[in-house]
Amino acid sequence: MQDELLAQVATTHPPAASHRDAARAAVPAAVRSAARSGAGVSAVLWGALYTLAAFTGQRFSTVTVATDWQFAPLDALSAHPLRSVWYLHVQPPLWNLVVGVLGRWSPFSLALSLQLVMLASGMVLAGSIASLLRAMGLGRRWVVVVTLVATANTGVLMYGFLPLYELPVAALLALTVCLATRRSTRMHAVVAVSLVGTAVAMTRSLYHPTWFVLVLALVMWTHRSSLSRRVIMAAVLVPLVVIGGWSLKNQVLFGESSLSSWSGMNLLRSVEPAIAPTELAALREDGTISDVAVVGHFEPYSRYESVMPPCSPTHRDVVLTEALRYPAPTAGNPEPLPSPNFNYECFLPVFDQAGSDALALIRARPGAWFTARLWAINNWFCAPTEREPSNSAVVDALNKVSSVALVAVAHPTTPSSWKAYPGLMSPHRTPISLVLIIATFVVMVAGTRHLWRLLRSKADNAARSLVIALAAVITGWTFVVGVVGELGEQERFRNMTDPIVIAVAAAIVIQWWVGRGPSRLRQRLRPTTTVPVAALVLIAGLVIVGVRQGPPAQSVIAAAAAGQPTLASLASGSPTTVGSSDDNPPSGIGFFDTSTDAPPPSTEAPATTTTVAMPAPACHHIVHLGDSNLGLSLGMFRDVYARAGLDPVLDFANGRGATQAADGGSSAVQAVAQHQHDVPTDRRCWVVALSDVDAMESARDNIDPATSIQLIADAIGGEPTTWVTPVLASATSAWTLQASTAYNLALLRVASEHPNITVVDWQDEALQHLDMFLSDGIHYQAPMYLLLTHAVITHLAAVWDLQQ
Template identity: 25%
Template sequence: MSRLGVKPFAKVSPPFALLVCGFLLSRLWFWIQGLTFNDSCLYWFYQYLDVDLLENDLFASLWRLHAQPPLLNLLAGIGLKMTLPLGWWFWRIVYWGMGLAQTLLLFDTMKRLGVHAWLAVALVGAYMISPGVLLFENWLFYPYPAATLLILSTWLLVNSSENLPTRGLFVFFLVCSCLPLLRSLFHLVWLLGVIAILWFLRTKAWKRILLTAALPLLLVTGWYAKNLILFDTFSGSSWMGMNFARATVFRLPDHQREEWIEQGLLSKISSVGPFSPVERYDSLIVLPDATGFVCLDETRRGGSSPNYNNLSYIEISKEYERDAWTVVRRKPLWWLEKTAQNLLIFFRPVQEFGLRSGNQSSIEGWESVYDRWVNGQIRPSDINKAVDGRLPAVSMWLALCYLWVLIYPMSLALGFYWIGTGRGRERLAKNALVIAFIIFNIVYLMLIGNIFEYGENNRFRFMSDPLVLILSSIALNNGFSRVKNRIGKNESKG
């Protein structure tokens, strides 16, 4: 690790050992309770290519993937190429490994930022056994790898923030580049934002920053350029328009949407819901000619669920995007109101988003206890009713996780304060760079996840929860230290 410019973990301490034992015992306990790894999403989730293609034509299919960045399908394909049940165990061990890594990296990050070891153990322990973590750790989907990469990148930056060693910076940027290649929510703009933060806060090291960021930036830009050349879309995913339309066009009253279609303000494609099977669009767009590549031509994966990597969806998504921006331009205040309402979903328990993992029954009792007494959820309620507005307004507010409602804005406010107090000095405190990186990611996920998406906003919050936990640990540690100092002063006076 030191050869890469990264300081390894400190020597094993009782708190460190307690977390390792706690992780292993908790996983064993929930395994006994019936919590098992779920890979069924391979066969019906939008994000995956045809299982047969992943198993038998992996790399050629990944090259022609425009619907999603490649890393999730690469992980799925590697497991499928193994003889069953080895593939299942491969995914199982990888996700368990990510869980243990999250636990230890969070603990070490907090310690390096000055948080007392036992306070870090308490906070990380509570996170480690939270229902959302348990469910996402047992699901072949990208929220858990994305959260792991965010935690790892934060830990790497803590290691490198003081002197910005070349090797450490390169590893940091390399890990950051994996996020846009895993999850389209982390756009190329996000990676440029990370580079800009380091450049702004470490102006004297700008050459080293640009040098170490060059190759990771090239990897992401190269994938985007490939999509531009092959599919005329400079992005990690061709779905942006369909997602944005779901958050705008299809929240209009039906009669108004139909009226706008008749008036020509919206295209006829908005008469069909986003992510409909491609056959529904036959009379609405000119479908492209066959390419000869199964991953682009087949309309249904294995003859069942729709293939959202079909070439037709590129133009379909562009039409939806044009309509979505029309709604934003014509009803800006209404759009801002709807975006603000997305926070009602954003702050619900992360395990309660629309797509279910099939493991809820295994932790149902624990989920109820944790959400009420740790997350502060006053009144659990049906997520589908909350999403489409069928819950009364009061019930929707009572269904939020008030722990996160409180600590998100408080942590952000304190983070900005810590950075501000450091800026007045000759040299920024080493922690200020890390705090700025954390704040950037929290704000980015809150904004992008609520502006362009609707329905699964709490799933996006899952990726930033560990970062908020880090800021909260610093605030709590500072608070406890001040109380302790005051008590000490009072005792000395007495």
């Protein structure tokens, strides 16, 4: 009886150790393993940093879902995700499927749903990087430190605030390497790699099925001793059914068996920007290329329609029958601009012709192709920065930390010939990262060595060798394909491999130092001492960066309130400040009043104008070229021109510059050529309201803005032209007042050499109304657009003979 009672007491009140054992048993083994390895800590820290950035002002933007080329039209994708994805041919389907399913069935808004996906992707990325570092033999504290450097720098973190697939693909790539070293009886490593690798290939066209075969073959070779027929069949069957089945679907529906139909257009973009327009025209005349190459890459279908055979879609789904897509109006953008739908079925023959033209250009101008490859390599190693302006103090601090941690240094001098063709596709001259250059070299050299060891079955540590070899295969593939076949998006490509490259290279260097460094220093350089030393170095670097950059101004308005002189006033030699309350208003950049006793600009005249030395030209057909600001004031300009009895052609494109435009729009040079053909020459005059993007990129890349201005002026020729100066007012991004002022000074120089060009000093007028700028420092509130239209029409009436 006593024994039974004691047994009952023991059962009811187990010892404390039994409580601990029970609690430990309740925690899944995977969670305990992640906590021990540092993967769980790294994932939680990444998630906390991302959440902190979001709650301190970093916005998640969904604009790109409705405008980016990779997406099917959003309204159709959200209403019928499965059907819309079935008819997708420009991209592998997985990311479009994710967006469509969330838009259709998620209980949350699309923005919140996508942000949760990005949060999860970032945490998976951090956890996977930490796990592969442990597989390489790194200690837990080192794992956490290296993982944060590799995954929480600005370039990686900021992609978490855009609905693009870069961060999810980076997570999948890291997970592929992580799973390749796993030991589990539930699912063989080869099968796990097959599943995740298939997801990568079905998300990003850069990772062609050939890449997947290379990765899977390497993993199967490493695990060959444990492979069974069942495992091999499962690993091969997954990609065969998914990738092969989708390719077969594309072949049946569109006659294209690839996962992405626009590879030919990408190839054209890789070489065409490095060839001058005059050379392209000559090659077209001798029959080397078609008109498609002359029109350019990724233009709206209307630009190709006249140079291609007649086309009608054979399918009826809206994702294939609409050449343009129209984003839904929002409170901030009540009249959104349409953008090309590159999934439009009639683009298929255009893509094929673009590929043929690209190959012809490479054969005819191999030097230009090689130069473009140098541009691409140059762009590859530019230091990552935030893609969008941020109001978050956390992101601002993180950007400075990243610059120090990745050792961002000034860009070296490049050949002067590289300045010939400014634009998005041209070589960037932003700071380069020494860490990324060295890390890439270390990974490729070490990866080649360990790959050879694996193939010869002589690896001392198979798991470590497999991680390094896979890192080299992934990095090498991304670099070669991203440089050889593309131009302009190298930063996006590299961003997907940055975490793996930085982490693996850091682990190699740390382990080399611990194993071979001087013994006395080796004993001192442990995480407990190294991390504080690294923190002190980082703080010193931040101080240096802060001293060089000066105190950050939150806005131009804040600078004005502090009474700081602006570049505009300094350029004119005047001590006035933006928003000054003195009797004399800001003098702008002094374009036209060169005498010291010139009267101040009248507050009644919206803009200063030049004195015309020639007789006033007669103008009736007005070709008005602009960017997004024209799109936002389209109705106002249409009404103003109508009241003046003029015949206007209003042509705008987002992000338009001399040789580029966003969202598939036509560049300024291309638009000029089109309207010279379409608009009657009699009494034809031009209004050029460009270019914010050229001003920003010229300042960012240290290019003389006169180059892009001269391209537009030469394209127009000697016809009457009025040029509206751009004005930028951001102090938290590259769209700065300094950039627009430098552009406008260059514009004045070019205009002085062309008697047909007059200038509207819109910057001078706009700086008197800083409260009317939106937060991006580029666009305005509605009353400001009324001032802009009034400034332009007043100037035209003063310098031209406007005829009804």
